[in-house]
Amino acid sequence: MIAENLPQRYSHQLYFFGEESKSIIDYFYNLIEVDINNNNNTNGHLEEYVYNYAELAQKIAVLTKNSKHYNNILSMLQTDEALKVIVALLFKGFGWRNEIYETFNISSKLYVETTLGTLQKISLLNKEKGIKLNHIFYEALTKIKNVSLGGALSQADLFFINEDFIKFCSLVKDLFEFKARTSESFKFSLKSIIEDSQHFVQQLDFIIDEELNQTSRKHFARGVHYETETIKAKQMKKDLKKAVAEIKLERLEAKEQQNLLSNQEAGQLALVRESNNALALIPKNELSSDIENFRKTRKATAFYNGQECNVDEILAAQAKRDKEIENTETIIGKPEMATEKSIFDNGVYLSKAAREEWEESSKPKSAEQEVDDLFASMGVNL
Numbered sequence: 001m002i003a004e005n006l007p008q009r010y011s012h013q014l015y016f017f018g019e020e021s022k023s024i025i026d027y028f029y030n031l032i033e034v035d036i037n038n039n040n041n042t043n044g045h046l047e048e049y050v051y052n053y054a055e056l057a058q059k060i061a062v063l064t065k066n067s068k069h070y071n072n073i074l075s076m077l078q079t080d081e082a083l084k085v086i087v088a089l090l091f092k093g094f095g096w097r098n099e100i101y102e103t104f105n106i107s108s109k110l111y112v113e114t115t116l117g118t119l120q121k122i123s124l125l126n127k128e129k130g131i132k133l134n135h136i137f138y139e140a141l142t143k144i145k146n147v148s149l150g151g152a153l154s155q156a157d158l159f160f161i162n163e164d165f166i167k168f169c170s171l172v173k174d175l176f177e178f179k180a181r182t183s184e185s186f187k188f189s190l191k192s193i194i195e196d197s198q199h200f201v202q203q204l205d206f207i208i209d210e211e212l213n214q215t216s217r218k219h220f221a222r223g224v225h226y227e228t229e230t231i232k233a234k235q236m237k238k239d240l241k242k243a244v245a246e247i248k249l250e251r252l253e254a255k256e257q258q259n260l261l262s263n264q265e266a267g268q269l270a271l272v273r274e275s276n277n278a279l280a281l282i283p284k285n286e287l288s289s290d291i292e293n294f295r296k297t298r299k300a301t302a303f304y305n306g307q308e309c310n311v312d313e314i315l316a317a318q319a320k321r322d323k324e325i326e327n328t329e330t331i332i333g334k335p336e337m338a339t340e341k342s343i344f345d346n347g348v349y350l351s352k353a354a355r356e357e358w359e360e361s362s363k364p365k366s367a368e369q370e371v372d373d374l375f376a377s378m379g380v381n382l
Contacts, residue, residue, distance in 0.1 A: 010134040012126050013160050016093030021161075024169045025091060031180040032191040051178050053077050060171055064164065066122040076118050077175060080186055081111035084193055087176075089125070089161050090169055091197035094137070096130065096156040104193050116159055124165040130156040136211075140203040245278040252281075 006014065015021055057074035061067045076082040088104040089095055095103075101112045119125045131154035133141075141153075180187045210217050215233040219226055252269045255261050261269065271280045 006134055006136065009132075012162065013094065013128075013134050013137065015161050015163055015166060018163075018166070021090075021093075021166050024166055024173075027173060028087060028090060028169075028176065028190075029194060031176055032187060032194060051175065053175075056172070056175060060122075060168065063171070064122045064124070064168070069118065069121050072118045072121065076115055077172070079111065079115075080179070080183075080189070081106055081108065082115040082118075083176065083179065083186075084189055085112055085115040086119075086169070086172070087190060087193050088197065089119075089159065089165070091194055092200055094133075094158055094160040096153075096158050098156070103196055105189075105196075119165070120159070124162065124168050125159040126162050128158050128160065130154050130158050133158060136204070136207060139207055140200055143203045144199045241282055242279060245281045248281045249278045 053074055057070055057077055060073050060077075061070040066073070084104060084106055085100060088100050097109065097112050097116065100106060100116075101109050106112050116125065120127060130152075133153070138153075176190075180190060211231040213232060214230050215236070216227045217230055219228065249269075249272060252261065252265055252272075255265065256269060268281055272278055
């Protein structure tokens with residue numbers, strides 16, 4: 001449902017939601033429950049403590065048509081840290097170098113770099129700049145990170161799993177099960193990576209649940225509360241629009257049977273039959289005013305203290321007040337200072353000259369100056 005309602009430009013980011021992907025994720029999740037002493041499985045690899053990495057690497061190289069990268073594939077399969085990167089990508093759907101290294105406790109950035117490089121060389125990942133991340137993933141990230149990701153994320157290279165990555169994970173299931181059965185350390189690492197991924201998945205599930213079950217969602221960013229229309233609301237509008245179109249079609253067909261169609265109505269009916277879609281009866285400009293306004297401004301409705309407001313007007317008014325403060329006489333009786341460049345200090349605007357005067361007056365006085373000031377306060381001039 002989520003994948004269907006996101007723009008087509010995000011389709012390459014959404015293999016995480018596929019049924020095959022979910023099936024593989026469930027399989028890997030079950031590996032952390034494997035009993036290392038249980039040897040009932042009849043697979044030859046699992047009965048031994050030696051794995052034929054070369055055979056698997058050759059199989060992957062041939063199936064992905066990347067035999068020239070055989071050595072890189074073999075090295076990746078033999079390295080536990082590289083396998084951790086693969087699991088991190090599988091359970092999250094995407095990642096970037098620093099995030100994978102810091103979040104999933106990989107022992108060295110070199111392993112992250114090398115593994116991402118190998119996976120990309122054999123066409124198992126799609127790379128894209130962070131600024132193009134779909135808004136559902138971005139919102140989930142901001143909630144678990146609790147920091148502004150803006151600048152750093154927009155410039156980072158993101159790596160998204162693709163359909164071939166899912167197939168690749170199907171090929172290496174045997175290897176991961178072998179590792180989980182023969183190494184408690186690896187199984188513990190696998191469990192940690194899965195648990196770290198769950199923070200993102202839980203936020204993603206929460207957002208998706210709201211999108212599918214509520215008609216609007218509330219947000220708070222940069223001091224402004226605002227609401228956005230959900231997938232459910234958009235679907236309801238589509239359904240309503242479709243129902244209205246079908247009613248119009250029924251009326252036109254009824255008038256046709258009675259030979260009461262006007263030329264315009266006959267043209268409309270012909271258009272519907274040509275396109276085989278009753279929605280052709282609904283002009284594109286028949287959109288609700290709020291949606292039309294959103295399409296023009298690309299801004300959602302904002303609220304301040306419970307009242308609807310215009311964000312642009314608030315920011316413009318604030319900028320105007322800031323300008324007035326900037327141009328106000330900073331020192332009464334010295335209008336020439338108002339045109340000087342101001343410096344913002346502790347909530348008060350001071351001109352450069354005023355600040356210098358304040359700094360001069362704030363300097364500690366000498367003993368002689370203090371004596372002079374004392375006599376001056378008594379009206380005695382020395």
